[in-house]
Amino acid sequence: xxxxxxxxxxxxxxxxxxxxxxxxxxxxxxxxxxxxxxxxxxxxxxxxxxxxxxxxxxxxxxxxxxxxxxxxxxxxxxxxxxxxxxxxxxxxxxxxxxxxxxxxxxxxxxxxxxxxxxxxxxxxxxxxxxxxxxxxxxxxxxxxxxxxxxxxxxxxxxxxxxxxxxxxxxxxxxxxxxxxxxxxxxxxxxxxxxxxxxxxxxxxxxxxxxxxxxxxxxxxxxxxxxxxxxxxxxxxxxxxxxxxxxxxxxxxxxxxxxxxxxxxxxxxxxxxxxxxxxxxxxxxxxxxxxxxxxxxxxxxxxxxxxxxxxxxxxxxxxxxxxxxxxxxxxxxxxxxxxxxxxxxxxxxxxxxxxxxxxxxxxxxxxxxx
Numbered sequence: 001x002x003x004x005x006x007x008x009x010x011x012x013x014x015x016x017x018x019x020x021x022x023x024x025x026x027x028x029x030x031x032x033x034x035x036x037x038x039x040x041x042x043x044x045x046x047x048x049x050x051x052x053x054x055x056x057x058x059x060x061x062x063x064x065x066x067x068x069x070x071x072x073x074x075x076x077x078x079x080x081x082x083x084x085x086x087x088x089x090x091x092x093x094x095x096x097x098x099x100x101x102x103x104x105x106x107x108x109x110x111x112x113x114x115x116x117x118x119x120x121x122x123x124x125x126x127x128x129x130x131x132x133x134x135x136x137x138x139x140x141x142x143x144x145x146x147x148x149x150x151x152x153x154x155x156x157x158x159x160x161x162x163x164x165x166x167x168x169x170x171x172x173x174x175x176x177x178x179x180x181x182x183x184x185x186x187x188x189x190x191x192x193x194x195x196x197x198x199x200x201x202x203x204x205x206x207x208x209x210x211x212x213x214x215x216x217x218x219x220x221x222x223x224x225x226x227x228x229x230x231x232x233x234x235x236x237x238x239x240x241x242x243x244x245x246x247x248x249x250x251x252x253x254x255x256x257x258x259x260x261x262x263x264x265x266x267x268x269x270x271x272x273x274x275x276x277x278x279x280x281x282x283x284x285x286x287x288x289x290x291x292x293x294x295x296x297x298x299x300x301x302x303x304x305x306x307x308x309x310x311x312x313x314x315x316x317x318x319x320x321x322x323x324x325x326x327x328x329x330x331x332x333x334x335x336x337x338x339x340x341x342x343x344x345x346x347x348x349x350x351x352x353x354x355x356x357x358x359x360x361x362x363x364x365x366x367x368x369x
Contacts, residue, residue: 010037210282
């Protein structure tokens with residue numbers, strides 16, 4: 001089945017219904033209902049189908065969950081000690097510990113998947129609730145998720161957990177809870193080592209990088225775009241070797257694979273729109289939007305790496321997910337209030353069209369196969 005043929009109309013029609021009375025309470029209910037449906041779709045997918053069709057590790061996570069349930073706590077803590085004492089090169093051990101903890105609550109893999117997906121959708125929903133002012137912004141956010149994020153996050157597992165912890169760290173830093181932010185960030189790193197990249201925006205936010213500096217960094221990232229596009233392999237190898245992670249460096253040792261051209265173009269165009277639309281004075285008047293704008297130069301620089309290896313989407317994903325907040329801010333900055341509804345309609349229609357042009361994402365529930 002083509003799941004997006006259901007999800008896109010659902011998100012849009014529900015948004016239209018709630019927009020008739022666009023209150024903060026109704027926006028909360030809209031977020032809750034959309035999140036329930038998206039969590040259900042993500043958690044109830046067929047692991048075997050998603051793994052073979054979209055090269056996701058969902059079947060691996062299913063096996064890992066079974067192994068973690070049977071594993072003794074003493075054995076698990078020994079693995080943790082060996083990992084962080086430098087003796088073992090075991091993978092992202094924090095996710096295995098999380099599996100074991102959640103195994104206390106349920107032995108069912110699909111209920112476990114719901115709990116894992118909530119680690120992302122709860123902080124995601126909190127950010128949407130705090131920083132949206134209209135239903136149209138929320139409709140755009142969920143269509144953006146379906147169009148550009150769902151196929152990468154629906155596999156569940158390590159990275160969606162890491163992104164969830166990073167979002168919680170971001171929320172904590174916004175709330176001036178620095179210690180809590182550090183702890184949550186480090187938990188994310190134990191879930192997926194690539195999460196360490198989120199230290200860049202957290203440090204920039206903590207340092208309170210000035211709007212003028214952010215605008216210059218955004219412009220420089222565009223000037224570097226041709227270089228990143230020409231030498232993605234070399235950059236990936238350098239990044240992997242500089243932190244002593246050979247397995248990530250190997251992603252850049254093959255030939256250019258072409259990646260996803262449409263993805264690179266769309267991300268860069270959206271970033272360019274933000275660069276043009278959002279002025280220094282707009283950032284000076286809004287702390288939260290300044291926080292999200294920190295992601296703009298980073299996503300602009302890292303997105304082209306996917307040209308070398310499709311797996312490099314895991315790098316820019318930590319940053320380009322925040323276009324969900326940046327693009328509405330850019331729309332509000334560029335267009336007058338009376339024209340914004342029309343712009344949102346065009347943006348939502350364009351993303352929806354791009355999503356279904358290829359036939360939508362082929363999807364099976366686990367009980368269908």
